[in-house]
Amino acid sequence: MTKYFLDAGTTWSKILKVEENEKEYSVIKTRDLKNLNIEFEISTGHSGKFGKNYENEVVALSYGAKRYNDGVILDLGSRDAKWIKFNDGKFQDMDWNNNCASATGATIEMLLKFYDVEVEKLIPTKEKYSVTCGIFGLEKIMDDISNGVSPNLAISKFITGIAYNAYNFTKKPNKIYLSGGFCENKCFVESLKLFTEVVLLGRYMLVEGLYNIYLSQTK
Amino acid sequence: MKDTIAFWGYPHPELIKKIKEEYKNAKWLDLDIDFGAKNSGILPENYCSVMKNIFNNAILNKEKIIKILAPVGKDKCDCALFAVEILKDLGFEIETSVFEEKTYKKENCPISTSSLPLRQKIELITKNIIEQKDYSHLEYKEPTAAFWGVPPNDLSILELFPNTTHVLGWTRCVEAMAPFDLELEQYCMEGIKTVFFAQTFCAKNELAKYLANKYNGLYIDMDGFSSNSTRAKIEAFLRLR
Numbered sequence: 325m326t327k328y329f330l331d332a333g334t335t336w337s338k339i340l341k342v343e344e345n346e347k348e349y350s351v352i353k354t355r356d357l358k359n360l361n362i363e364f365e366i367s368t369g370h371s372g373k374f375g376k377n378y379e380n381e382v383v384a385l386s387y388g389a390k391r392y393n394d395g396v397i398l399d400l401g402s403r404d405a406k407w408i409k410f411n412d413g414k415f416q417d418m419d420w421n422n423n424c425a426s427a428t429g430a431t432i433e434m435l436l437k438f439y440d441v442e443v444e445k446l447i448p449t450k451e452k453y454s455v456t457c458g459i460f461g462l463e464k465i466m467d468d469i470s471n472g473v474s475p476n477l478a479i480s481k482f483i484t485g486i487a488y489n490a491y492n493f494t495k496k497p498n499k500i501y502l503s504g505g506f507c508e509n510k511c512f513v514e515s516l517k518l519f520t521e522v523v524l525l526g527r528y529m530l531v532e533g534l535y536n537i538y539l540s541q542t543k
Numbered sequence: 544m545k546d547t548i549a550f551w552g553y554p555h556p557e558l559i560k561k562i563k564e565e566y567k568n569a570k571w572l573d574l575d576i577d578f579g580a581k582n583s584g585i586l587p588e589n590y591c592s593v594m595k596n597i598f599n600n601a602i603l604n605k606e607k608i609i610k611i612l613a614p615v616g617k618d619k620c621d622c623a624l625f626a627v628e629i630l631k632d633l634g635f636e637i638e639t640s641v642f643e644e645k646t647y648k649k650e651n652c653p654i655s656t657s658s659l660p661l662r663q664k665i666e667l668i669t670k671n672i673i674e675q676k677d678y679s680h681l682e683y684k685e686p687t688a689a690f691w692g693v694p695p696n697d698l699s700i701l702e703l704f705p706n707t708t709h710v711l712g713w714t715r716c717v718e719a720m721a722p723f724d725l726e727l728e729q730y731c732m733e734g735i736k737t738v739f740f741a742q743t744f745c746a747k748n749e750l751a752k753y754l755a756n757k758y759n760g761l762y763i764d765m766d767g768f769s770s771n772s773t774r775a776k777i778e779a780f781l782r783l784r
């Protein structure tokens with residue numbers, strides 16, 4: 325029997341379809357979810373409260389990434405950042421940044437659109453803005469651009485600032501397992517590597533976690 | 544008609560006793576609590592929610608308030624000293640109090656260690672500042688979790704905790720009748736998952752964050768009302784830790 329699992333973020337929704345132990349992953353815009361005629365077994369995410377069962381995002385992340393024992397697992401999405409750390413398979417520490425959420429993916433997407441910059445063309449830079457929150461960051465970008473800095477460089481500096489924030493937010497670990505949409509942003513990944521070792525987990529850790537929760541419940 | 548004695552924090556027990564005798568039929572109003580009063584606009588927008596509650600409640604109930612009992616010692620924060628000056632200037636009658644001695648201290652805290660729901664525990668403790676009822680009949684329950692801190696502005700976050708949650712920090716000190724007992728305020732239980740809470744802009748954040756690191760707990764700094772993410776963070780911590 326086919327089972328569906330949903331991680332509905334603010335902008336993007338990640339779906340895992342499991343049929344005869346075969347897994348199929350897909351991503352759609354969250355606003356298009358309403359057009360799907362699918363019943364989700366378990367769902368998570370800011371926009372995911374319409375599945376049969378809703379699961380907490382950090383719990384979903386922990387079930388998806390428990391095997392990564394030697395570093396911090398960081399999920400960075402369009403709205404917020406959350407991380408978890410295991411030691412010998414046991415939960416050790418976590419945090420969830422819900423205050424400066426504007427300093428994450430959604431802000432970068434808006435900046436790219438606003439300045440008509442392609443994400444693939446961003447070149448990582450060691451220079452960074454001190455991005456305590458996205459709004460302060462925006463002000464610095466606008467100041468720099470009005471002083472002649474190219475939008476590409478200004479956005480790259482903003483991204484390095486976010487990478488530095490992520491590194492500090494996760495308590496400066498030696499290794500970060502990165503989950504979420506930022507895995508596909510090469511500039512961000514390279515910027516984060518300026519501070520620590522980075523292993524990419526892709527966008528589907530949370531739906532993997534939901535599936536693992538489902539398996540543990542149906543055993 | 545003036546028929547209400549208002550207070551914040553934990554006024555000295557002798558002062559409460561004296562006022563109870565003096566105003567036998569008076570109603571009591573805890574100004575710390577968020578009753579949804581309109582923002583008085585007296586304090587800065589970005590400021591401690593509990594201090595804003597004090598002003599909002601006081602202004603809303605000005606016609607009813609006989610006087611305000613105002614702790615200003617180390618049992619309350621420094622903000623109280625300024626609050627007294629402002630409220631006096633606004634025409635309120637104020638009686639200050641300092642409750643720093645430990646002579647009233649009780650060894651047992653039956654409410655904090657009972658199996659009552661956490662929200663009920665904290666509401667009972669604050670209510671008992673004035674009522675002074677005996678709760679020694681409440682049975683001790685082994686803790687599986689703990690909540691450290693002051694009563695939050697948003698009491699609904701307390702509903703996320705299991706009934707086996709013990710109360711620690713300043714709220715425990717209040718039940719123990721020792722609101723300035725730094726040793727008791729720092730008391731924590733090794734190995735028990737503890738959420739360390741402080742209201743945004745409160746100096747207690749300093750201690751909350753430090754103790755959260757020391758005891759591998761969860762530090763929560765929350766302004767007025769909890770966001771979905773804050774609630775989910777507490778929920779995840781209690782499930783995974």
